[in-house]
Amino acid sequence: MILTTFCDYINEPTKFGCDFFCYFDKLIDILRMCLKKSMSNLKDKNKNNLVSEKMKLAQEAVGAHKDGAHKDLDDLLDVWSFDPQVVGSKNCENLIGSIEVPVGVAGPVESQLTMIDSSDQVFESEKTKFFLPLATTEGALVASINRGCKAIRLANNCSVQIRKIGMTRAPVFGFPSQGDAARFISWIKNPETQKKIKKVSEKTSDHLTYLGCSSWQVGRNVYLRFRFDSDQAMGMNMVTIAVNRLWQDLLNKQSGISLISISSNMCCDKKCSSINKLLGRGYETNLEVILSAEIIQDVLKTTTQQLFQTYYFKNVVGSNLAGSMSQNMHAANAVAAIFLATGQDMAHVVESSQADLIMQQEEEGGIYLALRMPNINVGVVGGGTQLPAFVQARNLMIDEVRGELTSEQLAAATALAVLAGEISGLAALSVNQLAAAHQKLARGKQDKTLRALPQK
Numbered sequence: 001m002i003l004t005t006f007c008d009y010i011n012e013p014t015k016f017g018c019d020f021f022c023y024f025d026k027l028i029d030i031l032r033m034c035l036k037k038s039m040s041n042l043k044d045k046n047k048n049n050l051v052s053e054k055m056k057l058a059q060e061a062v063g064a065h066k067d068g069a070h071k072d073l074d075d076l077l078d079v080w081s082f083d084p085q086v087v088g089s090k091n092c093e094n095l096i097g098s099i100e101v102p103v104g105v106a107g108p109v110e111s112q113l114t115m116i117d118s119s120d121q122v123f124e125s126e127k128t129k130f131f132l133p134l135a136t137t138e139g140a141l142v143a144s145i146n147r148g149c150k151a152i153r154l155a156n157n158c159s160v161q162i163r164k165i166g167m168t169r170a171p172v173f174g175f176p177s178q179g180d181a182a183r184f185i186s187w188i189k190n191p192e193t194q195k196k197i198k199k200v201s202e203k204t205s206d207h208l209t210y211l212g213c214s215s216w217q218v219g220r221n222v223y224l225r226f227r228f229d230s231d232q233a234m235g236m237n238m239v240t241i242a243v244n245r246l247w248q249d250l251l252n253k254q255s256g257i258s259l260i261s262i263s264s265n266m267c268c269d270k271k272c273s274s275i276n277k278l279l280g281r282g283y284e285t286n287l288e289v290i291l292s293a294e295i296i297q298d299v300l301k302t303t304t305q306q307l308f309q310t311y312y313f314k315n316v317v318g319s320n321l322a323g324s325m326s327q328n329m330h331a332a333n334a335v336a337a338i339f340l341a342t343g344q345d346m347a348h349v350v351e352s353s354q355a356d357l358i359m360q361q362e363e364e365g366g367i368y369l370a371l372r373m374p375n376i377n378v379g380v381v382g383g384g385t386q387l388p389a390f391v392q393a394r395n396l397m398i399d400e401v402r403g404e405l406t407s408e409q410l411a412a413a414t415a416l417a418v419l420a421g422e423i424s425g426l427a428a429l430s431v432n433q434l435a436a437a438h439q440k441l442a443r444g445k446q447d448k449t450l451r452a453l454p455q456k
Contacts, residue, residue, distance in 0.1 A: 082387045091384050103341050103393065104142035107131040109149035109416050111158040111287070115408050118164045118211055118229040130413045132420075133393040134337035140440075141333055141421075144428065148420025151291055151299045158289040158419075160412045165280035166211045167235035167377070169243045170225040172264035176256045178220045184254055185215045185222060197226075200249050201242040207231035208238050214279075216266065223266045225275075232407045234282070234345065234379030236269065270347045272325050277354055282377035283411035286370065287419050293365035300427035304367055310430035311359045329425045331355040331373070334417035339378075342397075342410065343390030348377040352414070357422050371419045376411045380404070 081098070088095040109132065113125040132149070134142050152158050175181040187193055198210040209229040216223040226246075228239045240262065247259055263269065268276050293304050300307065319327045332353035339346055354375050360368040379385060380394065394405045397413055405413075428434045 081389045087387070091387075101135045101340060102137060103133050103135045105131055105133055105396070106142055106146040106417070106420065107149045109152050109158075109420060110156075111152070111160045111412070111416060113409070113412055114159065114161045116161060116163040118166050118209065128398065128409065128412070130397050130409075130416060132338065132413060132417045133341040133396060134334070134417070135340035135393075136333075136337045138333065141337065144424040145334060145337075145417055145420045147299065147427075148422070148424035149416075151295050151423055152289055152416070152420060154295050154299065155289050155291050158287065158416075160415060161286040162408045162412050163280070163284040163286075164229060164408070165282060165284050165374075166227040167230045167239045168225055168227045168267045168281055169236075169239040169262070170223055170264045170266035170268075171243055171247070171262050172260045172266075173222045173224070173251070174258045174260050175220045175222065178217070180256050181217050181220050181222045184257065185217060187254065188213065188215055188224065196250055197246060200246055201226075201228070204242045204245050205230075205238050207233065208235075208242055210242075221260065223264050225266050230379070232380050233382040234348075234377050234407070235382075236345070236377075237382070268351070270350050272351055272354060274325070276351055276375040277325065278374075280374040281351070282375055283408065284372070284374045285376060285411055285415040286372050287415055288368070288370045289419070290362060290368050291366050291423070296367065296427070300424065301433070302427045302430045304361060304365055306430040307427055308359055308361055308367060310426050311357070314426070314429065315357055326354045326356060328353075328355040328357050328371075328418070329422050329429070331418045331422070334421040335376075335414060338410075338414045338417050341390070341393045342378075343383065343385040343387055343393075344378055345383060351375045352377050353418075355418055355422075357419075369419070369423065371415060371422065373415050373418065376414055378407055378410045378414065380407050380410060 084095060108129045110127050110129045113128050115123040115125065117123070132145065134145065136142065173181075173184070175184060188197075194212075197213070201210045202208055207230065209231075211227040211229055213224050213226045215225075226239065226243055228235065228242060230238050244262060247262070251257065252259070265271065265273075266275065267281075291300075296302060296304055296307060315327045315329060332349055335353040336346070336349045338344075339349055339352070352373070352375055355371060355373045358370045362368055384390065385394075394410070397405050398409065425434070
């Protein structure tokens with residue numbers, strides 16, 4: 001039925017008022033129209049059969065469109081490195097295919113790691129070497145980060161602290177009066193209430209640990225910011241489910257309370273915010289490295305003075321003048337490339353790329369650099385992280401003898417990619433080589449060092 005309906009549109013182009021080749025732009029609308037007409041035949045089927053049938057119908061419609069309209073779509077929509085039945089029922093609705101993004105690799109970059117868990121226990125680690133998979137179509141980005149990795153590697157003094165802050169969810173509640181709101185906050189802070197919150201919330205997952213909550217009163221409304229350790233998952237869904245259970249089993253029993261929203265933007269999720277910059281969320285990373293004058297000259301092709309001056313007038317003065325919440329050159333470039341390659345939630349690039357870089361000139365002629373990223377939201381389980389391509393990308397990041405990559409290591413690698421990108425990018429700006437680099441590397445000239453890739 002779907003294929004017949006779809007072909008009816010193919011045979012009647014006047015319905016669109018456009019020529020044959022504009023059908024691609026109408027593909028989604030057609031699919032939705034066809035699926036809507038077919039739903040009456042699927043009502044009596046169970047959930048699994050319904051998902052399977054919708055997948056089949058969507059694929060039929062896409063196939064018919066490609067056969068009749070645009071042969072080049074074969075290379076665009078037939079790239080399946082995952083099970084469409086699993087993805088269509090878990091990760092993406094109305095699935096029609098996938099999009100390829102080039103992945104380059106930078107590194108290795110080596111650093112001493114210090115892990116600080118959610119209970120403030122400190123775990124020192126031996127030096128860890130990372131390769132950085134970077135999914136991007138921005139020419140010169142991988143090469144630039146690779147140069148920064150080389151500078152860090154030659155310095156041989158980089159250290160990274162990874163502190164687990166925990167994932168947050170912040171509901172907002174309403175009360176009849178501000179007095180009721182104040183009494184509710186007092187009840188929340190009671191140690192006995194905290195024990196109940198911990199007991200109820202942790203029942204929702206064996207991998208969830210309640211860490212505490214903060215409160216704010218605005219008139220007769222109360223904002224609570226709950227914080228959890230979500231183990232190796234990024235944890236957004238886990239904490240949302242936990243807070244919803246708290247509402248159902250505990251909080252809604254309070255006199256006069258009403259739930260306005262399970263999320264109030266005090267979390268603060270997928271937005272730049274002062275609260276996340278100050279209190280952190282997910283993982284907070286702090287990095288430091290000292291680059292000698294020789295490395296700055298030989299690898300970065302600039303001088304200590306030029307590099308520092310560019311940093312100061314761009315990252316410090318320029319950022320303040322613009323009212324930016326961060327002081328960095330292009331942290332989001334590295335964060336987005338790592339996130340896309342490893343299966344992270346791409347919308348979290350917004351807050352995860354909040355980064356402040358500082359530089360201080362050393363008496364010996366080098367430069368001390370420190371980078372703080374307070375809000376890196378990453379995980380290695382859950383969501384789309386288990387799709388094959390993302391697993392492969394994470395597997396190449398560390399030596400096999402070290403086992404599978406942890407979320408703490410992924411946060412560290414993300415921050416290292418940002419630091420490498422900042423070092424190399426600012427160096428290029430300091431000698432006015434940014435435009436030249438893009439002209440050389442992003443204008444379609446063949447890379448003679450690129451190994452032959454297998455063809456489909």
